[in-house]
Amino acid sequence: STSSLFAQKVPAPNYDESKIPEFKLPDPFVRVDGTKVSPRKWHEERREEIMEIFGKEMYGIAPPGPKVLESELINQDENALNGKAVREEVDITLANGEPPLKMRMLIYRPKGEKNVPVFLTLNFGGNHSINADPAITLNKNWMRNRSDRGYVDHKATERTRGTAASRWPVEMIVDRGYALATIYYGDIDPDFDDGFQNGVHPHYYAKGQKKPRPDEWGSIAAWAWGLSRGLDYFETTKDIDAERVAVMGHSRLGKTSLWAGANDERFALVISNNSGCGGAALNRRRIGESVTRINTSFPHWFCDNFLKYNHNEDALPVDQHLLVASIAPRPVYIASAVEDTWADPKGEFLSAKYADPVYRALGTDGLGGEAPPEEQPEVDQPLKTGTIGYHVRSGKHDVTDFDWTQYLDFADLHLKNK
Numbered sequence: 229s230t231s232s233l234f235a236q237k238v239p240a241p242n243y244d245e246s247k248i249p250e251f252k253l254p255d256p257f258v259r260v261d262g263t264k265v266s267p268r269k270w271h272e273e274r275r276e277e278i279m280e281i282f283g284k285e286m287y288g289i290a291p292p293g294p295k296v297l298e299s300e301l302i303n304q305d306e307n308a309l310n311g312k313a314v315r316e317e318v319d320i321t322l323a324n325g326e327p328p329l330k331m332r333m334l335i336y337r338p339k340g341e342k343n344v345p346v347f348l349t350l351n352f353g354g355n356h357s358i359n360a361d362p363a364i365t366l367n368k369n370w371m372r373n374r375s376d377r378g379y380v381d382h383k384a385t386e387r388t389r390g391t392a393a394s395r396w397p398v399e400m401i402v403d404r405g406y407a408l409a410t411i412y413y414g415d416i417d418p419d420f421d422d423g424f425q426n427g428v429h430p431h432y433y434a435k436g437q438k439k440p441r442p443d444e445w446g447s448i449a450a451w452a453w454g455l456s457r458g459l460d461y462f463e464t465t466k467d468i469d470a471e472r473v474a475v476m477g478h479s480r481l482g483k484t485s486l487w488a489g490a491n492d493e494r495f496a497l498v499i500s501n502n503s504g505c506g507g508a509a510l511n512r513r514r515i516g517e518s519v520t521r522i523n524t525s526f527p528h529w530f531c532d533n534f535l536k537y538n539h540n541e542d543a544l545p546v547d548q549h550l551l552v553a554s555i556a557p558r559p560v561y562i563a564s565a566v567e568d569t570w571a572d573p574k575g576e577f578l579s580a581k582y583a584d585p586v587y588r589a590l591g592t593d594g595l596g597g598e599a600p601p602e603e604q605p606e607v608d609q610p611l612k613t614g615t616i617g618y619h620v621r622s623g624k625h626d627v628t629d630f631d632w633t634q635y636l637d638f639a640d641l642h643l644k645n646k
């Protein structure tokens with residue numbers, strides 16, 4: 229069976245720090261050919277190279293977006309959340325064709341305000357899962373089967389409304405003067421391995437092409453590409469300030485927000501919540517989820533070139549601290565949960581720490597203070613005064629009000645008074 233095959237190929241995960249093999253991380257200021265980079269020329273001399281490697285070897289390169297973005301207001305309520313918010317849904321065309329491919333964005337924004345900053349996020353269970361409001365369209369696309377939550381035969385049912393609400397404190401966000409915009413990630417690409425025949429990929433194949441080349445976009449890159457189309461939409465409306473978009477995501481969607489934020493420099497702030505392997509966690513630590521494991525369980529998330537690094541992490545010319553560094557000097561927040569050992573909380577902290585010198589070279593204060601802290605902060609003690617934010621929260625793999633409170637404080641610092 230498939231599971232015994234996995235058992236043979238993928239060793240049991242390591243959770244023991246003392247068993248992590250010795251490794252050397254790629255230096256942010258040394259190019260692949262060994263030449264030193266002057267910190268002032270980080271962008272041209274090093275960031276470009278790093279982004280090309282992440283693109284071709286890991287996430288896969290995405291095509292440019294549509295030249296003209298089409299969007300359509302589907303519904304609107306001027307008195308949502310007991311009158312304090314406008315709620316609306318907007319269809320955004322990702323690709324023309326018969327039929328065209330569209331994603332539906334749900335927006336809550338403070339009523340009576342223009343040009344507000346926004347948190348842009350993807351969701352796992354459909355827009356209707358983030359709030360019980362019966363006016364939100366029930367998404368009919370393919371969904372992961374979670375029968376305990378009312379997902380049946382890969383479809384959402386009425387029972388799934390509001391089932392993810394604990395992760396989406398919409399009122400708190402609106403009360404603090406921000407909009408929340410969210411899209412079901414499966415509108416862009418359904419999250420299963422079908423050889424890229426559904427979702428956005430086939431719409432962008434060259435003539436005769438049947439699947440992405442080894443260096444072309446996997447699903448994470450496609451979801452990130454969709455987030456950029458969300459930002460394109462904000463550029464067409466006065467309700468939301470396209471220059472103050474915080475891209476936020478949890479877990480596989482945290483991997484996605486990091487890749488989206490690194491790629492698309494229009495994102496003003498980037499938030500990774502429990503993103504783990506392929507997100508903020510360092511690949512070379514090989515603790516919890518490994519490269520081999522993730523490529524085996526989710527072969528569609530990354531491009532095929534990434535398979536070269538199974539059991540071979542040291543050959544990867546980058547590691548995840550360089551992805552964080554590629555967001556510099558824009559603010560980035562990385563959040564871990566202490567019980568989320570699968571995602572390697574310490575490895576998530578270390579990429580923030582090893583990205584810090586790049587943030588400082590670019591004239592920011594990195595993690596804050598004179599120098600980055602040696603050790604991972606204590607549980608529930610956020611570092612949020614610098615340009616890199618970090619916390620490890622008590623509890624498990626999840627998004628909580630504690631997480632959102634830190635993100636809102638961080639956004640106040642960096643976006644609110646701009």
Ligand code: GTR
Nearest residue numbers: 478479480481504505517522
């Ligand atoms: C797990 C996966 C993680 C993380 C998580 C999620 O199964 O191993 O990398 O992405 O799913 O997205 O919830």
